[in-house]
Amino acid sequence: xxxxNLTRHAxxxxxxxxxxxxxxxxxxxxxxxxxxxxxxxxxxxVKHFHVEHTGTSLKFGFNEFSSLKELVMHFANxxxxxxxxxxxxVLKHPYPRQVEEPSIYESxxxxxxxxxxxxxxxxxxxxxxLVTKEGYLIKQGKIVKNWKTRWFTLQRxxxxxxxxxxxxxxxxxxxxxxxxxxxxxxxQERVNCFCLVFPxxxxxxxxKTGIEADEWIKILRWKLSQIRRQLEERxxxxxx
Numbered sequence: 001x002x003x004x005n006l007t008r009h010a011x012x013x014x015x016x017x018x019x020x021x022x023x024x025x026x027x028x029x030x031x032x033x034x035x036x037x038x039x040x041x042x043x044x045x046v047k048h049f050h051v052e053h054t055g056t057s058l059k060f061g062f063n064e065f066s067s068l069k070e071l072v073m074h075f076a077n078x079x080x081x082x083x084x085x086x087x088x089x090v091l092k093h094p095y096p097r098q099v100e101e102p103s104i105y106e107s108x109x110x111x112x113x114x115x116x117x118x119x120x121x122x123x124x125x126x127x128x129x130l131v132t133k134e135g136y137l138i139k140q141g142k143i144v145k146n147w148k149t150r151w152f153t154l155q156r157x158x159x160x161x162x163x164x165x166x167x168x169x170x171x172x173x174x175x176x177x178x179x180x181x182x183x184x185x186x187x188q189e190r191v192n193c194f195c196l197v198f199p200x201x202x203x204x205x206x207x208k209t210g211i212e213a214d215e216w217i218k219i220l221r222w223k224l225s226q227i228r229r230q231l232e233e234r235x236x237x238x239x240x
Contacts, residue, residue, distance in 0.1 A: 001094035002026045009132045015041040022092025042089035140204040182220040
Protein backbone atom coordinates (compact mmCIF):
# COMPACT_ATOMS: atom_id res chain seq x y z
CA UNK A 1 0.00 0.00 0.00
CA UNK A 2 3.00 2.30 -0.53
CA UNK A 3 2.55 4.26 -3.78
CA UNK A 4 5.89 5.83 -4.59
CA ASN A 5 5.07 8.73 -6.91
CA LEU A 6 1.33 9.10 -6.44
CA THR A 7 0.19 12.74 -6.34
CA ARG A 8 -2.19 14.15 -3.73
CA HIS A 9 -5.04 14.51 -6.22
CA ALA A 10 -4.50 11.08 -7.73
CA UNK A 11 -4.58 9.58 -4.22
CA UNK A 12 -7.89 11.32 -3.58
CA UNK A 13 -9.29 10.12 -6.90
CA UNK A 14 -8.29 6.51 -6.27
CA UNK A 15 -9.53 6.38 -2.67
CA UNK A 16 -12.83 8.14 -3.39
CA UNK A 17 -13.50 6.20 -6.59
CA UNK A 18 -12.25 2.82 -5.64
CA UNK A 19 -11.91 2.69 -1.85
CA UNK A 20 -14.19 2.74 1.17
CA UNK A 21 -14.28 4.32 4.61
CA UNK A 22 -10.97 3.51 6.26
CA UNK A 23 -9.06 2.87 3.03
CA UNK A 24 -5.54 4.24 3.25
CA UNK A 25 -2.25 4.44 1.37
CA UNK A 26 1.20 5.92 1.91
CA UNK A 27 2.98 8.09 -0.63
CA UNK A 28 5.94 10.42 -0.86
CA UNK A 29 5.36 13.99 0.23
CA UNK A 30 6.60 16.62 -2.22
CA UNK A 31 7.61 18.90 0.65
CA UNK A 32 10.70 17.12 2.04
CA UNK A 33 12.70 13.99 1.33
CA UNK A 34 12.12 12.60 4.83
CA UNK A 35 8.37 13.23 4.75
CA UNK A 36 5.63 10.88 3.63
CA UNK A 37 1.90 11.44 3.38
CA UNK A 38 -0.67 9.04 4.75
CA UNK A 39 -3.89 9.48 2.77
CA UNK A 40 -7.00 8.10 4.45
CA UNK A 41 -10.60 8.06 3.29
CA UNK A 42 -13.33 8.92 5.75
CA UNK A 43 -16.93 9.36 4.60
CA UNK A 44 -16.77 11.35 1.33
CA UNK A 45 -13.42 13.02 1.82
CA VAL A 46 -9.74 12.13 2.01
CA LYS A 47 -7.48 13.38 4.79
CA HIS A 48 -3.70 13.66 4.38
CA PHE A 49 -1.29 13.31 7.31
CA HIS A 50 2.46 13.81 7.49
CA VAL A 51 4.63 10.88 8.52
CA GLU A 52 8.27 11.76 9.20
CA HIS A 53 10.99 9.13 8.75
CA THR A 54 13.84 9.84 11.17
CA GLY A 55 16.00 6.95 10.00
CA THR A 56 15.23 4.77 12.99
CA SER A 57 11.56 5.54 13.62
CA LEU A 58 8.40 7.10 12.21
CA LYS A 59 6.95 10.24 13.74
CA PHE A 60 3.23 10.85 13.41
CA GLY A 61 2.02 13.91 15.28
CA PHE A 62 3.12 13.47 18.90
CA ASN A 63 3.50 9.72 18.47
CA GLU A 64 6.61 7.80 17.47
CA PHE A 65 6.64 4.27 16.05
CA SER A 66 9.43 1.82 15.33
CA SER A 67 7.76 0.54 12.13
CA LEU A 68 4.88 1.17 9.76
CA LYS A 69 3.22 -2.01 10.99
CA GLU A 70 3.23 -0.62 14.54
CA LEU A 71 1.75 2.69 13.33
CA VAL A 72 -1.04 0.93 11.42
CA MET A 73 -1.81 -1.42 14.31
CA HIS A 74 -2.08 1.56 16.65
CA PHE A 75 -4.48 3.53 14.45
CA ALA A 76 -6.49 0.45 13.51
CA ASN A 77 -7.72 0.53 17.12
CA UNK A 78 -7.40 4.22 17.97
CA UNK A 79 -9.30 6.84 15.93
CA UNK A 80 -6.97 8.77 13.68
CA UNK A 81 -8.85 12.05 13.70
CA UNK A 82 -12.34 13.42 14.16
CA UNK A 83 -13.63 14.97 10.95
CA UNK A 84 -15.82 18.08 10.82
CA UNK A 85 -18.91 15.92 11.19
CA UNK A 86 -17.51 14.19 14.26
CA UNK A 87 -16.88 10.92 12.42
CA UNK A 88 -13.76 9.11 13.58
CA UNK A 89 -11.36 7.70 11.00
CA VAL A 90 -9.51 4.43 11.56
CA LEU A 91 -7.09 2.58 9.29
CA LYS A 92 -9.06 -0.41 8.04
CA HIS A 93 -8.30 -1.19 4.40
CA PRO A 94 -4.81 -0.85 2.87
CA TYR A 95 -5.00 0.25 -0.76
CA PRO A 96 -2.68 -2.19 -2.61
CA ARG A 97 0.43 -0.84 -4.29
CA GLN A 98 -0.16 -3.03 -7.35
CA VAL A 99 -2.80 -0.46 -8.24
CA GLU A 100 -0.86 2.17 -10.15
CA GLU A 101 -1.69 5.79 -10.75
CA PRO A 102 -3.51 6.13 -14.08
CA SER A 103 -1.02 7.52 -16.58
CA ILE A 104 -3.39 10.29 -17.61
CA TYR A 105 -5.92 10.02 -14.76
CA GLU A 106 -8.24 7.85 -16.81
CA SER A 107 -10.89 5.49 -15.46
CA UNK A 108 -9.89 3.55 -12.38
CA UNK A 109 -11.93 0.53 -13.43
CA UNK A 110 -8.83 -1.27 -14.74
CA UNK A 111 -7.43 -1.23 -11.22
CA UNK A 112 -10.70 -2.46 -9.77
CA UNK A 113 -10.43 -5.40 -12.16
CA UNK A 114 -6.89 -6.09 -10.93
CA UNK A 115 -8.10 -6.19 -7.34
CA UNK A 116 -11.22 -8.30 -7.84
CA UNK A 117 -10.06 -10.58 -10.64
CA UNK A 118 -12.98 -9.49 -12.80
CA UNK A 119 -12.47 -8.32 -16.34
CA UNK A 120 -12.55 -4.65 -17.25
CA UNK A 121 -15.66 -5.11 -19.40
CA UNK A 122 -17.55 -6.48 -16.37
CA UNK A 123 -16.94 -3.23 -14.55
CA UNK A 124 -17.74 -0.69 -17.26
CA UNK A 125 -21.33 -0.01 -16.06
CA UNK A 126 -20.01 0.75 -12.57
CA UNK A 127 -16.92 2.67 -13.65
CA UNK A 128 -16.27 5.50 -11.17
CA UNK A 129 -16.94 9.00 -12.43
CA LEU A 130 -14.47 10.80 -10.20
CA VAL A 131 -11.30 11.65 -12.07
CA THR A 132 -9.21 14.73 -11.34
CA LYS A 133 -6.56 16.79 -13.09
CA GLU A 134 -5.10 20.24 -12.57
CA GLY A 135 -2.51 22.51 -14.12
CA TYR A 136 -1.80 25.79 -15.84
CA LEU A 137 -3.30 26.48 -19.28
CA ILE A 138 -3.29 29.61 -21.39
CA LYS A 139 -6.84 30.81 -22.09
CA GLN A 140 -8.13 33.19 -24.74
CA GLY A 141 -10.33 36.05 -23.52
CA LYS A 142 -13.99 36.23 -24.51
CA ILE A 143 -14.18 39.85 -25.73
CA VAL A 144 -10.55 40.97 -25.90
CA LYS A 145 -8.84 38.10 -27.69
CA ASN A 146 -5.71 38.20 -25.56
CA TRP A 147 -4.20 35.17 -23.84
CA LYS A 148 -3.78 34.78 -20.09
CA THR A 149 -2.37 31.97 -18.00
CA ARG A 150 -4.92 30.45 -15.65
CA TRP A 151 -4.91 27.58 -13.14
CA PHE A 152 -7.41 24.87 -14.13
CA THR A 153 -8.87 22.11 -11.97
CA LEU A 154 -11.05 19.25 -13.15
CA GLN A 155 -13.20 17.54 -10.53
CA ARG A 156 -16.34 15.52 -11.08
CA UNK A 157 -18.21 17.27 -13.93
CA UNK A 158 -16.76 20.74 -13.40
CA UNK A 159 -13.79 22.41 -15.03
CA UNK A 160 -12.87 25.47 -12.96
CA UNK A 161 -10.26 28.08 -13.69
CA UNK A 162 -8.59 30.46 -11.25
CA UNK A 163 -6.37 33.51 -11.58
CA UNK A 164 -3.47 31.40 -10.29
CA UNK A 165 -2.77 28.32 -8.17
CA UNK A 166 -3.05 30.25 -4.89
CA UNK A 167 -6.52 31.70 -5.61
CA UNK A 168 -9.34 30.19 -3.56
CA UNK A 169 -12.31 31.40 -5.62
CA UNK A 170 -12.61 30.37 -9.27
CA UNK A 171 -13.12 32.94 -12.01
CA UNK A 172 -15.58 30.54 -13.57
CA UNK A 173 -16.81 26.96 -13.25
CA UNK A 174 -17.71 25.25 -16.51
CA UNK A 175 -20.41 22.58 -16.31
CA UNK A 176 -19.21 19.76 -18.56
CA UNK A 177 -22.73 18.36 -18.86
CA UNK A 178 -23.32 21.31 -21.23
CA UNK A 179 -20.14 20.72 -23.27
CA UNK A 180 -20.72 19.10 -26.68
CA UNK A 181 -17.14 18.56 -27.88
CA UNK A 182 -13.44 18.75 -26.98
CA UNK A 183 -10.90 18.77 -29.80
CA UNK A 184 -7.52 19.99 -30.97
CA UNK A 185 -7.70 23.46 -32.51
CA UNK A 186 -5.39 24.60 -35.29
CA UNK A 187 -7.04 27.96 -35.99
CA GLN A 188 -4.87 29.85 -33.51
CA GLU A 189 -1.39 31.24 -34.05
CA ARG A 190 -0.30 29.37 -30.94
CA VAL A 191 0.55 25.68 -30.80
CA ASN A 192 -0.79 22.89 -28.53
CA CYS A 193 -4.26 24.42 -28.50
CA PHE A 194 -7.63 22.77 -28.02
CA CYS A 195 -11.18 23.97 -27.58
CA LEU A 196 -14.27 23.14 -25.55
CA VAL A 197 -17.57 23.74 -27.33
CA PHE A 198 -20.48 25.02 -25.25
CA PRO A 199 -23.86 26.29 -26.53
CA UNK A 200 -23.07 29.98 -25.93
CA UNK A 201 -19.29 29.98 -26.25
CA UNK A 202 -16.27 28.02 -27.40
CA UNK A 203 -13.32 28.14 -25.00
CA UNK A 204 -9.84 28.14 -26.54
CA UNK A 205 -7.03 26.80 -24.37
CA UNK A 206 -3.34 26.09 -24.97
CA UNK A 207 -0.96 23.82 -23.08
CA LYS A 208 2.80 24.09 -22.80
CA THR A 209 3.40 20.85 -24.69
CA GLY A 210 1.55 18.67 -27.16
CA ILE A 211 1.61 15.78 -24.67
CA GLU A 212 -0.05 17.93 -22.02
CA ALA A 213 -2.71 19.13 -24.47
CA ASP A 214 -3.34 15.51 -25.46
CA GLU A 215 -3.76 14.52 -21.80
CA TRP A 216 -6.32 17.25 -21.19
CA ILE A 217 -8.24 16.31 -24.35
CA LYS A 218 -8.28 12.61 -23.47
CA ILE A 219 -9.49 13.08 -19.92
CA LEU A 220 -12.11 15.67 -20.94
CA ARG A 221 -13.40 13.41 -23.72
CA TRP A 222 -13.57 10.53 -21.24
CA LYS A 223 -15.57 12.78 -18.92
CA LEU A 224 -18.01 13.65 -21.72
CA SER A 225 -18.43 9.98 -22.64
CA GLN A 226 -19.25 9.16 -19.00
CA ILE A 227 -21.76 12.02 -18.82
CA ARG A 228 -23.46 10.84 -22.04
CA ARG A 229 -23.56 7.24 -20.82
CA GLN A 230 -25.15 8.28 -17.52
CA LEU A 231 -27.70 10.39 -19.38
CA GLU A 232 -28.58 7.52 -21.71
CA GLU A 233 -28.98 5.15 -18.76
CA ARG A 234 -31.21 7.66 -16.99
CA UNK A 235 -33.36 8.16 -20.07
CA UNK A 236 -33.61 4.41 -20.60
CA UNK A 237 -34.74 3.95 -17.00
CA UNK A 238 -37.33 6.70 -17.31
CA UNK A 239 -38.70 5.34 -20.61
CA UNK A 240 -39.02 1.83 -19.20
